[in-house]
Amino acid sequence: MTDSAEPTRAREVLWRFGPMIYGPTVLFALGEGAVIPLIPVIAARLGADVAAAALVASALVVGQLCGNIPAGWAVARIGERLTMAIAGGIALIGVIALAFAPVLGVFAASVFLIGFCAAAFGLARHSFMTTRVPLFFRARALSLLGGTFRLGMFIGPFVAAALLAIFGDEHATIWFFGGCLVACVLLVLLGPDPEKQVAALDEPLVREDTGEAVSGSIPTAERAGVFRTMWRYRRVLGRLGVAAATLAAVRSARQVVLPLWGVSIGLDAQTIALVVGVSGAIDFALFYASGQVMDRFGRLWAALPAMILMGSGFVALAFTHDLDSSAIWFAMFAAVLGVGNGLSSGILLTLGADIAPKADPAPFLGSWRTLTDAGGAVAPLLVSAIAAVSTLALATGLIGLVGFIGAGLFAVYVPRFVPHTRRS
Helix, strand or coil, rough: CCCCCCHHHHHHEEEEHHHHHHHHHHHHHHHHHHHHHHHHHHHCCCCHHHHHHHHHHHHHHHHHHHHHHHHHHHHHHHHHHHHHHHHHHHHHHHHHHHHHHHCCHHHHHHHHHHHHHHHHHHHHHHHHHHHCCHHHHHHHHCCCCHHHHHHHHHHHHHHHHHHHHHCCCCCCHHHHHHHHHHHHHHHHHHCCHHHHHHHHCCCCHHCCCCCCCCCCCCCCCCCCCHHHHHHHHHHHHHHHHHHHHHHHHHHHHHHHHHHCCCCCCCCCCCHHHHHHHHHHHHHHHHCCCHHHHHHHHHCHHHHHHHHHHHHHHHHCCCCCCCCCCCHHHHHHHHHHHHHHHHHHCHHCCCCHHHCCCCCCHHHHHHHHHHHHHHHHHHHHHHHHHHHCCHHHHHHHHHHHHHHHHHHHHHHHHHHHHHCCCCCC
């Protein structure tokens, strides 16, 4: 495909995929983005200390980790649309429980349930786009998918700050999340069915023409289980997959550390939401640039700078807790972490799509996402454990070291396992 034809084809991909792929994800992420910064705050109101608040916040990514296997089963058997609708309905139950949670245990269980349902959204779309998006546009399309989540992280905290200013109650953000879920489920059920829409796509939008119409869920001839697939592809998962897990760990630690850091230095909920929102704005602004870099220069050129920036940001932040200007440093390094995270937008989705088997990607992607989500789940638990026995500053610095280790792993294993994707 020529350079002049690429923008037209890219617009066609976005036009067809926008309402059915990106729209529901934006709604889900918008509500989630409003609630995430305030989870530690509400947990503290229910009696949690800093370590326990970190543990409650980690329930979101732990739930997502546990949800990957049943989500893969559901997508393979009942299709993306029904999986999304059912997950949205169950998540709505979790939101209602979140709002009325009388004790910390019920609140943590509700956070876990929401994360469990979020896995269905992520896995369904990743498998769907892996087989339908052409290689020349893959990183940009998947970066846009990552960008939809970042859009929620960008707007959500500002919505939370506005709701706090109007109602003075953190629970207003929870009800906002519930409204987003209702709209999401309605869009999934009443909007165009992506599986039927893709069946009518032109050939250039399909990665490989098998001679058969593409309809229903992602085909899985053998339907290998997640753990069996992990063993079959243990070499790449044990190397590049571990590197990806470190990136997921640093990302999820950022979502937990920033609100906790604000609480620990004495900032109010509205200020914390604004700082996290600015960080998300920077993150969101860079998502498409990440896809451009990956498509034109290679995946490593996005992964390596992102890991180095985030590692440096965490290490530097760790030394500012007791300074008189700690609030200013908090805002500054939150912005640095936003830049690093923005540069990595879509990299995990793209790397997974690059190395997944072409004929049957869904089981492998389930394994890939399970591994990366494991990294994302461990990081908040690590922050919680270290903060409990030592200090939040030490935990933050160690997360920075994880970022540096991940940068080294990407530098070694991306050239070894990822096909050369740079265009001449």
